[in-house]
Amino acid sequence: MNSTAFTYKKFTNFDEAADSILRMMSKMLKINTLFIAKNDQKTNEIVKVVNKEVLLKEGDKLPFEETFCKLSVDHGKNVLFIPDITKSDLTNALNVTRNLGSGSFVGLPIFYEDGRNYGTICGLDTEQFNLTEEHVELFETMSSLLSYCLELDDANRQIQTLSAPLVPITKGVAILPIIGNINEFRLEAIIELALTKSGTLSLDYLIIDLSGILQINDMVSSSLLKIVSMLRLIGVTPILTGIRPDLAIKTINMNSDLSSVQTQATLESALKSIGFRLSRE
Structure with a gap:
């Protein structure tokens, strides 16, 4: 048949x-x-x-x-x-x-x-x-x-906007939490958002939180490097936070070179690294 x-x-x-x-x-x-x-x-x-x-x-x-x-x-x-x-x-x-x-x-x-x-x-x-x-x-x-x-x-x-909102913290500092899966369409949207808002807000630092990413693969790793490189070109220092152990293992297994990228375990430690201190009244 x-x-x-x-x-x-x-x-x-x-x-x-x-x-x-x-x-x-x-x-x-x-x-x-x-x-x-x-x-x-x-x-x-x-x-x-x-x-x-x-x-x-x-x-x-x-x-x-x-x-x-x-x-x-x-x-x-x-x-x-x-x-x-x-x-x-x-x-x-x-x-x-x-x-x-x-x-x-x-x-x-x-x-x-x-x-x-x-x-x-x-x-x-x-x-x-x-x-x-x-x-x-x-x-x-x-x-x-x-x-x-x-x-x-x-x-x-x-x-896409809701799953990657750029949140200003104070003058020159903002956070970009990335939630869910990254595909090519989302990548372009995230890059455009990061570059546009960084210029509009005159950012010195952009903290990119990855704790909400569901999975990491070659494209996600290369995408992170691409975003980091572009931010550096416009004078913004990127800091990656929230890299879970499973994501870190996958990143190493894929031989992704994130060694040159500034990373911190948490948002709090990232803020401390650039001179902020969190305190309760």
Whole structure:
């Protein structure tokens, strides 16, 4: 009996999901160009696009008022389908129609959960195409899925912030407790937070507490060295605290060179090492 192997792909953010959705739809629909546009009510920007023959490119921008996407947003939560853009009163006077010359357009807004508009998911072709009920359902389903991905992205960013909050202690000193597992996405967020806040707060010392890290591997060790090196480059002295015995053993077994990094067992000892004393009234 023959079997077919399917490759499972895990998406880490909205962009990856959007790209995969457009590529899948392109295989199912006889439409030259499928794209996702983002708008701020002033500018419409193509953020993801799949072409059979190039009509649009990622990064293309137009004034929002002059786009088919604006018509789709105005149309509301239903699919807008224009079989012939040269004959529709909605599109025949637009510059984009004159540039294309002919064709069809289909579009549907993508909304955040609170009702704000993110942008649109659209299909465009210089040749006319037909749109079946199944095609309409496909656009509706993918719009809903993208809305869900937007919410997951937003929730994930909030979680990352909560799981690595930078807390100022006094002038020039702050603590960055790292909680949970570190992946590539979290690493970039933590590095950006550490560097940005260190500059904003004019830090001399940043105490990085690792007691909340669930596991350590090669990536975590190299990530710590990367953060430490970057902080030193901007004149901040990093101090690592909370390295548990199991984490220390794994670090040694992986031959990670943390010997040049200042470490302390606890937050209290780290503060004492830079001249602070804790006392009760």
